[in-house]
Amino acid sequence: MxxxxxxxxxxxxxxxxxxxxxxxxxxxxxxxxxSTVNVDNQVLVSVCPLGAIEVSPVRINLGKCNFCGECxxxxxxxxxxxxxxxxxxxxxxxLIVTEGIDKPIQLDDSIIRPEIRKLFKGSLKLRQVxxxxxxxxxLELNASNNVQFDVSRFGIEFVASPRHADxxxxxxxxxxxxxxxxxxTYDAIPEPKMVILIGVDAISGGIxxxxxxxxxxxxxxxxPDLYIPGNPVHPLSFINGLLSLLGK
Amino acid sequence: MNYIVAIKNNQTIPLKDIPEQSYTTFLETNINxxxxxxxxxxxxxxxxxxxDTVRLFCCIADDSMHQIYLSSCVINKGTTLNSFSKFxxxxxxxxxxxxxNFGIRYTDHPWFxxxxxxxxxxxxxxxxxxxxxxxxxxxxxxxxxxxxVHAGIIEPxxxxxxxxxxxxxxxxxxxxxxxRGIEQLFLQxxxxxxxxxxxxxxxxxxxxxxxTAFANLWESLAxxxxxxxxxxxxxxxxxxxxxxIHTGDLSALCTDIAYQLGxxxxxxxxxxIVNYFQEWSGNRLAKGLIRVGKTNFPYNDQLAKRLxxxxxxxxxxxxxxxxxxxxxxxxxxxxERTGVVTLDEVKSIGTxxxxxxMSGLNRDIRLSHPHNLYTTFxxxxxxxxxxxxxxxxxxxREEIWQSINxxxxxxxxxxxxxxxxxxxxxxxxxxxxxxxxxxWRGEICHCxxxxxxxxxxxxxxxxxSFHNWLAxxxxxxNNEISxxxxxxxxxxxxxxxxxx
Numbered sequence: 001m002x003x004x005x006x007x008x009x010x011x012x013x014x015x016x017x018x019x020x021x022x023x024x025x026x027x028x029x030x031x032x033x034x035s036t037v038n039v040d041n042q043v044l045v046s047v048c049p050l051g052a053i054e055v056s057p058v059r060i061n062l063g064k065c066n067f068c069g070e071c072x073x074x075x076x077x078x079x080x081x082x083x084x085x086x087x088x089x090x091x092x093x094x095l096i097v098t099e100g101i102d103k104p105i106q107l108d109d110s111i112i113r114p115e116i117r118k119l120f121k122g123s124l125k126l127r128q129v130x131x132x133x134x135x136x137x138x139l140e141l142n143a144s145n146n147v148q149f150d151v152s153r154f155g156i157e158f159v160a161s162p163r164h165a166d167x168x169x170x171x172x173x174x175x176x177x178x179x180x181x182x183x184x185t186y187d188a189i190p191e192p193k194m195v196i197l198i199g200v201d202a203i204s205g206g207i208x209x210x211x212x213x214x215x216x217x218x219x220x221x222x223x224p225d226l227y228i229p230g231n232p233v234h235p236l237s238f239i240n241g242l243l244s245l246l247g248k
Numbered sequence: 249m250n251y252i253v254a255i256k257n258n259q260t261i262p263l264k265d266i267p268e269q270s271y272t273t274f275l276e277t278n279i280n281x282x283x284x285x286x287x288x289x290x291x292x293x294x295x296x297x298x299x300d301t302v303r304l305f306c307c308i309a310d311d312s313m314h315q316i317y318l319s320s321c322v323i324n325k326g327t328t329l330n331s332f333s334k335f336x337x338x339x340x341x342x343x344x345x346x347x348x349n350f351g352i353r354y355t356d357h358p359w360f361x362x363x364x365x366x367x368x369x370x371x372x373x374x375x376x377x378x379x380x381x382x383x384x385x386x387x388x389x390x391x392x393x394x395x396x397v398h399a400g401i402i403e404p405x406x407x408x409x410x411x412x413x414x415x416x417x418x419x420x421x422x423x424x425x426x427x428r429g430i431e432q433l434f435l436q437x438x439x440x441x442x443x444x445x446x447x448x449x450x451x452x453x454x455x456x457x458x459x460t461a462f463a464n465l466w467e468s469l470a471x472x473x474x475x476x477x478x479x480x481x482x483x484x485x486x487x488x489x490x491x492x493i494h495t496g497d498l499s500a501l502c503t504d505i506a507y508q509l510g511x512x513x514x515x516x517x518x519x520x521i522v523n524y525f526q527e528w529s530g531n532r533l534a535k536g537l538i539r540v541g542k543t544n545f546p547y548n549d550q551l552a553k554r555l556x557x558x559x560x561x562x563x564x565x566x567x568x569x570x571x572x573x574x575x576x577x578x579x580x581x582x583x584e585r586t587g588v589v590t591l592d593e594v595k596s597i598g599t600x601x602x603x604x605x606m607s608g609l610n611r612d613i614r615l616s617h618p619h620n621l622y623t624t625f626x627x628x629x630x631x632x633x634x635x636x637x638x639x640x641x642x643x644x645r646e647e648i649w650q651s652i653n654x655x656x657x658x659x660x661x662x663x664x665x666x667x668x669x670x671x672x673x674x675x676x677x678x679x680x681x682x683x684x685x686x687x688w689r690g691e692i693c694h695c696x697x698x699x700x701x702x703x704x705x706x707x708x709x710x711x712x713s714f715h716n717w718l719a720x721x722x723x724x725x726n727n728e729i730s731x732x733x734x735x736x737x738x739x740x741x742x743x744x745x746x747x748x
């Protein structure tokens with residue numbers, strides 16, 4: 001019993017008191033800023049392995065970006081990745097970062113369904129489905145449950161049964177082999193329900209976009225309520241995305 | 249006449265140097281190579297389809313001689329053959345994969361079933377929902393089906409148990425849900441960066457392992473000897489990845505026996521390690537860290553000093569928690585003699601990595617076919633003998649200690665990172681290359697074949713899980729079904745690495 005208390009004491013304070021303002025360590029690649037410096041646009045577009053960069057004006061689509069940072073290594077004067085981990089949006093357009101504009105990514109409050117904040121603000125239960133995810137976003141979703149990030153302090157929890165869930169959290173580009181299971185899981189969730197896409201693979205297919213082994217018809221059928229970019233999604237991106245959606 | 253050719257790990261040879269034999273000789277040669285030799289096992293066996301024919305390549309690693317024996321054989325698609333598996337179960341899944349891809353029919357395969365229902369399978373008439381499960385017609389036994397969606401944040405797979413009351417008689421594991429067509433995408437994506445990112449995405453929990461295998465292989469194909477600084481980064485990252493995952497898995501083991509303290513403490517101890525990856529490379533799982541022929545994140549003394557301080561904080565808390573857990577009767581009663589796989593069984597299955605070392609089978613690429621900086625020191629694999637959950641937990645604890653020691657010695661002399669001009673890495677034409685890397689799960693094998701223009705004609709990935717899933721099915725036999733979660737977590741096998 002005393003050694004248990006000793007272990008507890010030795011952990012010190014682990015939880016992150018304020019998940020909205022805490023600074024992440026190191027050289028985290030979060031929201032990019034694009035300067036108005038002129039560079040060879042053709043090379044800039046071609047350096048991106050996922051086709052996330054478009055020109056006139058120069059834009060990075062975070063729904064396609066896997067945050068490898070190659071554009072910023074090639075053109076450090078043009079693209080800079082900041083440590084801003086608040087990357088979530090509820091529209092695909094909201095994920096586009098344009099040159100010369102340095103402002104936080106925010107949700108469009110006007111299109112959030114009223115029932116989401118009314119019903120789920122106090123308690124949100126989610127069913128996660130890994131649909132050909134590579135286990136990186138899955139690891140980070142698990143990490144958001146650990147004692148440091150502790151997402152459950154906001155009443156947000158992952159549940160085992162879709163019947164207990166208020167929404168489905170999808171990771172991975174959605175393979176043909178997983179499409180039916182995803183549909184069955186979604187159907188088992190009672191109304192009203194949400195669809196949340198986690199990570200570049202889920203949002204756009206990522207490096208797997210266009211692979212004949214995928215079946216992304218689910219995304220076309222149901223409009224996602226939240227897109228959280230990242231590869232993998234940082235636990236703080238995930239938590240802040242949900243908090244913005246719930247208006248917390 | 250030579251029936252085989254021997255190569256070293258990370259060696260590229262002309263495709264024409266690999267001997268071609270008749271199927272009967274091919275079978276005899278490879279079966280005889282493995283007969284009564286525990287120091288040899290099949291690291292890869294696959295088909296390369298050209299028109300209506302398939303050239304089969306068999307790669308047998310010899311741990312004592314530090315060599316890999318290659319042989320090949322050309323057959324027609326859709327032919328009927330005798331199986332290797334009848335003589336040696338190591339080939340069981342490889343032959344199922346060959347059959348699934350090229351319609352080869354084996355007359356005497358003991359478990360002739362689909363592997364992953366890939367999009368380009370030979371017979372598209374059947375889909376994943378029609379998998380032919382083994383079943384027993386009995387009034388006494390019942391079946392429990394679990395998945396593909398599981399009660400947690402994990403990857404999908406279907407587990408079909410046949411139970412007698414609470415006791416598991418048989419478990420069949422059906423995978424394939426994670427299939428993304430990776431091997432085909434390696435050929436479709438033309439740029440090196442795209443392919444590197446594909447390698448990073450084979451299994452996100454083994455980002456460093458798979459990307460290192462790809463980078464080593466590509467550099468070998470292009471005849472490029474990467475400098476010491478790149479070797480250093482890869483070796484250091486491999487050991488850090490091992491610490492991060494083992495710590496997380498010890499947490500998960502505690503969760504599955506409802507030991508809250510261990511679950512929380514090991515769970516939070518994983519964070520400083522993955523955060524260190526972020527400090528070094530900007531990504532908690534080291535995506536972006538390993539690149540072919542270059543690095544975007546040169547290592548320096550400041551980072552080394554920082555890592556020392558991470559360990560100063562990590563070690564006492566980790567050791568304190570381990571001392572408690574590995575003496576706790578309620579934990580030991582769940583770990584000991586649960587999920588046993590015997591030495592004979594692991595030899596027969598042909599498991600690799602931790603799933604071999606848990607039962608006394610010394611299989612570790614860092615020792616037997618060293619790559620990167622493992623060539624510079626004598627690695628001593630951690631071997632246990634009971635093959636139970638406890639052995640697997642012990643291996644994780646001791647490998648963490650070992651990795652910390654290796655890292656401390658690595659970072660005591662950080663090589664100079666030179667900003668070099670990116671080398672032109674053009675693969676040789678008509679070549680075959682093979683790369684083995686010891687990831688935290690075990691042996692990763694990547695193989696590549698190029699055509700006469702030096703373009704990639706085949707890319708073959710084998711995650712250690714491909715060998716080891718059968719060991720999990722074996723481990724749970726005669727255990728209570730409630731012990732399945734700890735058995736599963738103690739192995740922590742990859743779904744996406746298997747399904748590709």
